[in-house]
Amino acid sequence: MKFVLHSVAALVVAVCAGSAIAQKGETVKMVRIDALTGLLGPTGINQQKTYQFLADKFSGAGNPAGVKFEMSFIDNKLSPTESLTALKASIDGGVRYIIQGNGSSVALALSDAVTKHNERNPGKEVIYLNDSAVDPDLTNSKCSYWHFRFDADTSMKMEAMSSFMAEQKDIKKVYILGQNYSHGVQVARYTKETLARRRPDIQIVGEDLHPLAQVRDFAPYIAKIKASGADTLVTGNWSSDLSLLVKAANEGGYTGKIFTYYTAATGTPTALGTNGAGRVFQIAGGHYNMGGQMEKWMKEFKAKYNDDLISVQFAHLFTTVGAAMAKAKSTDPVKVAAALSGIDVKSFNGEIQMRKSDHQLQQPLYMTVWQKADAKFPYSPENTGMTLALVKEYPNYVSSTPTSCQMKRP
Amino acid sequence: MEFFIISTLNGLSYGLLLFMLSSGLTLIFSMMGVLNFAHASFYMLGAYVGYTVSQVVGFWPALLIAPLVVGAMGAAFERVCLRKVHKFGHVPELLVTFGLSYVIFELVQLVWGRLAVQFQPPDALRGPAFTLINHSVSGLNLLWGAAPVELCSSADAAVRVVCSPFPATRGFMMLVALVMLMSVWLLLTRTRIGLVIQAALTHPEMVEALGHNVPRVFMLVFGAGTALAGLAGVIGGSTFLTEPSMAATLGSIIFVVVVVGGMGSLSGAFLASLLIGLIQTFAIAFDVSLGSLATQLGLTLGAAAAGNTLFKMTLSQVAPILPYLFLVLILIFRPRGLLGKREG
Numbered sequence: 001m002k003f004v005l006h007s008v009a010a011l012v013v014a015v016c017a018g019s020a021i022a023q024k025g026e027t028v029k030m031v032r033i034d035a036l037t038g039l040l041g042p043t044g045i046n047q048q049k050t051y052q053f054l055a056d057k058f059s060g061a062g063n064p065a066g067v068k069f070e071m072s073f074i075d076n077k078l079s080p081t082e083s084l085t086a087l088k089a090s091i092d093g094g095v096r097y098i099i100q101g102n103g104s105s106v107a108l109a110l111s112d113a114v115t116k117h118n119e120r121n122p123g124k125e126v127i128y129l130n131d132s133a134v135d136p137d138l139t140n141s142k143c144s145y146w147h148f149r150f151d152a153d154t155s156m157k158m159e160a161m162s163s164f165m166a167e168q169k170d171i172k173k174v175y176i177l178g179q180n181y182s183h184g185v186q187v188a189r190y191t192k193e194t195l196a197r198r199r200p201d202i203q204i205v206g207e208d209l210h211p212l213a214q215v216r217d218f219a220p221y222i223a224k225i226k227a228s229g230a231d232t233l234v235t236g237n238w239s240s241d242l243s244l245l246v247k248a249a250n251e252g253g254y255t256g257k258i259f260t261y262y263t264a265a266t267g268t269p270t271a272l273g274t275n276g277a278g279r280v281f282q283i284a285g286g287h288y289n290m291g292g293q294m295e296k297w298m299k300e301f302k303a304k305y306n307d308d309l310i311s312v313q314f315a316h317l318f319t320t321v322g323a324a325m326a327k328a329k330s331t332d333p334v335k336v337a338a339a340l341s342g343i344d345v346k347s348f349n350g351e352i353q354m355r356k357s358d359h360q361l362q363q364p365l366y367m368t369v370w371q372k373a374d375a376k377f378p379y380s381p382e383n384t385g386m387t388l389a390l391v392k393e394y395p396n397y398v399s400s401t402p403t404s405c406q407m408k409r410p
Numbered sequence: 411m412e413f414f415i416i417s418t419l420n421g422l423s424y425g426l427l428l429f430m431l432s433s434g435l436t437l438i439f440s441m442m443g444v445l446n447f448a449h450a451s452f453y454m455l456g457a458y459v460g461y462t463v464s465q466v467v468g469f470w471p472a473l474l475i476a477p478l479v480v481g482a483m484g485a486a487f488e489r490v491c492l493r494k495v496h497k498f499g500h501v502p503e504l505l506v507t508f509g510l511s512y513v514i515f516e517l518v519q520l521v522w523g524r525l526a527v528q529f530q531p532p533d534a535l536r537g538p539a540f541t542l543i544n545h546s547v548s549g550l551n552l553l554w555g556a557a558p559v560e561l562c563s564s565a566d567a568a569v570r571v572v573c574s575p576f577p578a579t580r581g582f583m584m585l586v587a588l589v590m591l592m593s594v595w596l597l598l599t600r601t602r603i604g605l606v607i608q609a610a611l612t613h614p615e616m617v618e619a620l621g622h623n624v625p626r627v628f629m630l631v632f633g634a635g636t637a638l639a640g641l642a643g644v645i646g647g648s649t650f651l652t653e654p655s656m657a658a659t660l661g662s663i664i665f666v667v668v669v670v671g672g673m674g675s676l677s678g679a680f681l682a683s684l685l686i687g688l689i690q691t692f693a694i695a696f697d698v699s700l701g702s703l704a705t706q707l708g709l710t711l712g713a714a715a716a717g718n719t720l721f722k723m724t725l726s727q728v729a730p731i732l733p734y735l736f737l738v739l740i741l742i743f744r745p746r747g748l749l750g751k752r753e754g
Contacts, residue, residue, distance in 0.1 A: 036524070037524040037654075038524070038527070038653075038654075038655060039526070039651075039655065040524075040526060042525055042526070045525065049656065115501045133500075148430060171623070180727065188440045206697070208694075208726055208727075209727055211730050214659065214728075214730060216650040216651050216656075216659070217420075217424065217650055219420045219577075219580075220417060220420055220421075220690075220692075220694040220695065221694060223413055223416050223417050223420060223574075223695070224413075224694060224695050224726075226413065226572065226574065227413035228696070240651070242701065244651070251538070251577040252416075252574065252577075253538075253541070253562075253573050253574055253575040255562075257575075
C-alpha cells in the first residue's frame with residue numbers, strides 16, 4: 001500500500017512537472033532572412049555569426065523555457081521580393097519564427113506578409129522578430145500584432161541623440177545625409193523634429209538622400225557638406241554606405257562631428273582608423289565595454305571568430321522569447337505572441353519591456369564616442385586600437401516615445 | 411572656390427576612370443565591330459587579379475602584371491571562342507560576350523567570395539596629393555602633400571580657414587589615364603603596328619594579301635582592349651571598392667559613354683567620359699528641384715503641387731540616373747554620338 005501511495009505521489013509530481021515544462025527540450029526553428037551578399041553583406045555575415053554564437057549560449061539551460069534554438073539563414077540580397085519568397089519557403093519548411101533586421105523596406109514588406117499569412121492560415125501562425133529595422137512606422141501607423149521589434153526605433157534613438165546634441169553648445173550647423181529609402185527619410189525627419197524642439201537655434205544647412213548601397217564614391221557629397229559650412233553631420237547610414245562615407249570624409253578633410261547609428265558596424269571602424277577621435281558619435285542599444293556577461297561574450301566571440309559582437313540587441317531577442325515561452329509553457333507562436341506582448345524581463349543591461357501597445361522593446365540607450373582604447377574602455381574593434389567610449393547612458397524612460405499604434409489583436 | 415576646384419577634380423578623375431574603361435571597349439568596337447558586353451567584367455577581373463598579385467609582390471608590380479594577365483585572358487577568349495562565332499555575324503558575337511560576363515561574375519564569386527576584399531592602395535598613394543587652403547584673409551593657397559594642422563586652424567574665430575585635401579589615389583588615376591590616352595593614340599597613329607591595325611579594319615583582304623596575319627591582329631587588339639580594362643580595374647578597385655557587383659555598376663555607365671561619345675570614336679569616348687564624370691559630380695552639388703525652379707520663375711505652386719514628390723525631387727537625388735537621361739537625349743537628337751561618324 002505504502003509502495004502504491006509512493007508511486008502515485010511520484011507520478012503526480014512527475015505529471016505536474018511535466019506539464020509545467022511541456023516545452024522543455026523542444027527545438028525552436030528560427031530563420032533569419034537577411035542580406036548576406038553584396039555591398040551590405042559584411043553586416044549580414046557578422047550578424048549571422050552573432051546569431052549562431054548567441055543561439056548556442058541561450059539554448060537549453062540558457063533560457064528559462066529550456067528550449068533549443070536552431071538557427072538557419074537565407075540570403076535576401078536586400079530585396080523585399082526575394083524576402084517574401086524566402087518567407088514562403090521558410091513557412092513551408094515548418095518554421096514559425098522569422099527574424100529579419102537590415103532594411104526597413106524589407107521589414108515593412110515582411111510585417112505585412114506575416115500579418116496576412118496569419119489571418120488566412122489559422123493554426124499555422126508565424127511570429128516576425130525584427131532585430132534591427134528601425135523605421136518608426138513599423139510600430140506606429142503600420143504596426144502589427146505579429147511584429148516584435150528589439151532594436152530601438154529612430155524616434156527613440158533621435159530622442160536620445162538630440163538631447164545629447166542639445167548639450168553640445170558648439171553644434172550650430174547640421175547637415176543630414178541618408179540613404180534614399182524609408183529609414184534615411186525617417187532619420188532626416190526625426191532629426192529635424194527633435195532638434196527644432198530642443199535646440200531651435202541649430203540651423204539645418206543641408207539635407208541629402210543618396211541611393212541605398214549604390215554609391216562607391218562619397219567625395220562629391222563630402223565636398224558639398226564642407227561647402228555648406230556644416231560643423232556636424234547626422235547620418236543613419238550603415239554598413240558600406242557608412243564606411244565609404246567616413247573614408248571619403250577622412251580623405252576630403254572633413255573635420256566636423258559625425259553623429260551615427262552604426263559606427264560599430266563591420267568595416268566602419270577600419271575605415272575610421274585613428275581619424276575621427278573625439279568627433280564621431282554613435283547612439284545604440286549597446287556598446288563595446290558593457291561589462292558583465294556581455295563583455296565576456298564579446299571576448300569569447302572575438303576569440304572564436306576574430307570578429308566583433310556588435311548587435312547586442314540579439315541577446316534581448318533570445319532573453320525575451322525564452323521568457324515568453326516559459327510563461328506560455330509552449331512554443332506555439334499564438335501562445336508565445338500573447339506572452340511576449342507586454343512581457344517584462346531582466347536582460348544583460350537591466351530591465352527591458354516589450355511594450356504591449358506597439359511591440360517596441362523598451363530598453364536603455366548609450367551615447368558613445370570614438371576614441372583611443374584605454375584602461376577604462378579597453379575593447380578595440382577590428383584591431384584599430386580605438387574604441388567607442390561611453391559618454392552618456394539613457395534609461396528606458398528617456399528614450400521611450402509615444403506610439404500611435406492601433407493594434408488589431410486576434 | 412575650393413569647392414569648385416575639388417568638385418571639378420573629383421569629376422575629372424571619375425571621368426578619366428570611365429575613359430580608361432571605355433577606351434578599351436571603343437577600341438575593340440572600332441577595330442573588330444564587336445560590342446564587348448563582358449568589358450566591365452574584365453575590369454573586375456583586373457581588380458581581383460591585382461588584389462591577389464599585390465598580396466604576393468606588392469602593388470606596383472601588380473599594376474603591371476594584372477593587366478597582362480587580364481589581357482592574356484582576353485586574347486585567349488578571342489582565340490578560342492569569339493573567332494569561332496565571328497563568321498555567324500554580330501548577334502552571336504554579342505551573345506557570347508554577354509554569356510562570358512555571367513561566367514566571369516560567377517567565377518569571381520567562387521574564387522574570391524561574395525564580399526568586398528580589402529584592396530588597399532600602396533602607402534605612397536595614401537594621404538593627399540595636395541591640399542587647398544582657403545584662408546578668409548590671405549586667400550587661396552595650394553600646398554603639395556598634407557597640410558600641417560596649425561595651417562588648417564586659426565586662433566582667431568573671425569578668420570575662417572578651410573583645408574581641402576585631394577587624395578593621391580585620384581591624382582594617380584588621372585595621371586595613368588592621361589598617359590594611357592597618349593600612348594594608345596601614339597600607338598595607333600605613329601607606329602607600324604598601328605597602321606596595320608587601321609588597315610585591317612577597313613581592308614582586311616588587302617592586308618592579308620600583303621602577308622599580315624589579320625586574325626592575329628584582331629586577337630592582339632582584343633587582348634590590348636581587355637588589358638586596358640584590367641589596368642583600370644587595378645586602379646579603380648584600389649581607389650574605390652573591389653567587390654563582385656563592381657562590374658554591373660560600371661558596365662552600364664561605360665555603354666552610355668561609348669554611345670554618347672560616338673561608337674568607335676576614341677576622342678568621343680574621352681569627351682563623353684569627362685562630361686559624364688562632371689555631370690554626376692556637379693549634379694550632387696545642386697539642390698534645385700522642379701518646385702524651387704518654378705518658385706524662382708515667379709510661379710506660385712498650390713499645396714498639392716508643392717507636396718508632390720516629383721516636384722520636390724532635387725537634382726542631387728536624381729544624379730545617379732542623369733547619365734541614362736543623357737543617353738536617351740543623345741539617341742534622340744544626335745544618334746551618331748558627339749564625335750561619331752555616321753555609318754556609311
